[in-house]
Amino acid sequence: MRAWAFPGLATRVVFGAGTLARVPEEVARLGHARALVLATPGQRAAGEGLAARLGPLAAGVFAEAAMHTPVAVSERAVAALRASGATCVVSVGGGSTIGLGKAVAARTGADQVVIPTTYAGSEMTDILGETAAGGKATRRDEAIRPEVVVYDVDLTLSLPVPLTVCSALNAVAHGVEALFAPDRNPVVEAMARDALSLFRDALPRIKAEPRDREARADALRAAWCCSTALGQASMALHHKLAHVLGGSFGLPHAETHAVLLPHATAFNLPAARAELAPVAAAFGGAGGLWDWAASLGAPLRLADLGLAEADLDRAADIATQDRYQNPRPFGATDVRALLQAAWEGRRPG
Numbered sequence: 001m002r003a004w005a006f007p008g009l010a011t012r013v014v015f016g017a018g019t020l021a022r023v024p025e026e027v028a029r030l031g032h033a034r035a036l037v038l039a040t041p042g043q044r045a046a047g048e049g050l051a052a053r054l055g056p057l058a059a060g061v062f063a064e065a066a067m068h069t070p071v072a073v074s075e076r077a078v079a080a081l082r083a084s085g086a087t088c089v090v091s092v093g094g095g096s097t098i099g100l101g102k103a104v105a106a107r108t109g110a111d112q113v114v115i116p117t118t119y120a121g122s123e124m125t126d127i128l129g130e131t132a133a134g135g136k137a138t139r140r141d142e143a144i145r146p147e148v149v150v151y152d153v154d155l156t157l158s159l160p161v162p163l164t165v166c167s168a169l170n171a172v173a174h175g176v177e178a179l180f181a182p183d184r185n186p187v188v189e190a191m192a193r194d195a196l197s198l199f200r201d202a203l204p205r206i207k208a209e210p211r212d213r214e215a216r217a218d219a220l221r222a223a224w225c226c227s228t229a230l231g232q233a234s235m236a237l238h239h240k241l242a243h244v245l246g247g248s249f250g251l252p253h254a255e256t257h258a259v260l261l262p263h264a265t266a267f268n269l270p271a272a273r274a275e276l277a278p279v280a281a282a283f284g285g286a287g288g289l290w291d292w293a294a295s296l297g298a299p300l301r302l303a304d305l306g307l308a309e310a311d312l313d314r315a316a317d318i319a320t321q322d323r324y325q326n327p328r329p330f331g332a333t334d335v336r337a338l339l340q341a342a343w344e345g346r347r348p349g
């Protein structure tokens with residue numbers, strides 16, 4: 001038998017279609033009189049629409065969220081929060097906006113109501129990654145975990161199919177690595193298993209009809225499962241590689257996860273066959289996962305994401321500088337070979 005501990009579920013979750021209408025009552029329920037709405041420049045209109053719904057609860061809209069949570073943007077958001085008198089942030093958007101809300105909460109103690117519009121999965125976690133001076137630093141702290149998450153399926157209907165596919169693979173990566181994490185528990189194992197088949201069946205339907213509300217609901221529920229898994233279990237080699245390629249080489253977040261996942265899964269399968277049985281059952285193993293991604297039009301080559309072949313040695317070196325848990329032991333040569341296969345876009349297995 002395997003011993004385990006379940007940390008409990010700290011975040012209140014509201015799920016449905018049209019649930020955006022419930023955000024004002026969720027802010028009030030937390031006891032706040034004023035909330036600052038956060039968004040990216042591209043989702044400013046969604047932020048302003050939400051502020052209008054919040055009425056007197058809205059303290060303004062700060063629409064400067066950016067990928068990888070730059071510290072300079074977070075400091076401007078903190079100043080905006082303080083100037084507005086808000087004690088709560090309402091983050092509407094993907095991982096970039098949610099990251100900004102976490103950075104503000106970590107600096108001010110503000111509560112967070114989060115409305116995710118991608119499947120990236122930051123909303124249920126206590127993790128914050130921030131960038132400054134060209135480096136990315138990540139930390140875990142219970143104070144970072146959002147108080148309330150409102151999932152509104154309607155907000156995901158507009159997510160473009162290419163981003164939908166990459167974001168889903170980003171989420172699947174959380175589920176896959178949670179399955180073999182030493183600190184996993186039966187709740188996240190069940191959620192990860194559920195998520196694999198939900199995503200497998202929903203994505204082809206979304207590709208065929210992006211506004212299929214039932215398929216979008218399945219994908220968003222799967223994203224919640226994977227986010228919960230990420231928030232409770234330690235990640236391994238796959239996440240480390242994605243972090244290095246995003247943080248040190250500027251590769252796009254979701255796309256990088258999409259390319260790497262079949263390769264990292266193929267590498268770990270021999271050392272974690274029992275734990276990864278749900279991946280085999282859902283996709284037929286790492287090769288099947290690659291075929292599924294390919295059928296959805298996912299990017300398959302790191303070369304296509306702007307990484308030069310000459311950078312592979314340095315990426316492998318950075319990724320092996322620190323020790324971290326992974327089911328299969330590895331050295332720089334293993335990581336270099338994995339990156340080469342992902343750079344070329346070879347089908348694993």
Ligand code: NAD
Nearest residue numbers: 040042068094095096117118120121122125127155158159
């Ligand atoms: P993102 O938040 O940058 O969104 C990508 C783009 O899509 C943005 O321009 C955004 O405005 C737009 N967009 C979002 N939802 C949309 C919708 N429904 N319709 C149309 N456009 C939409 O990207 P992401 O992949 O969601 O998040 C990536 C970031 O999240 C990275 O910085 C990553 O490090 C972080 N992240 C953090 C955690 C954590 O636990 N801390 C977990 C996962 C991801």
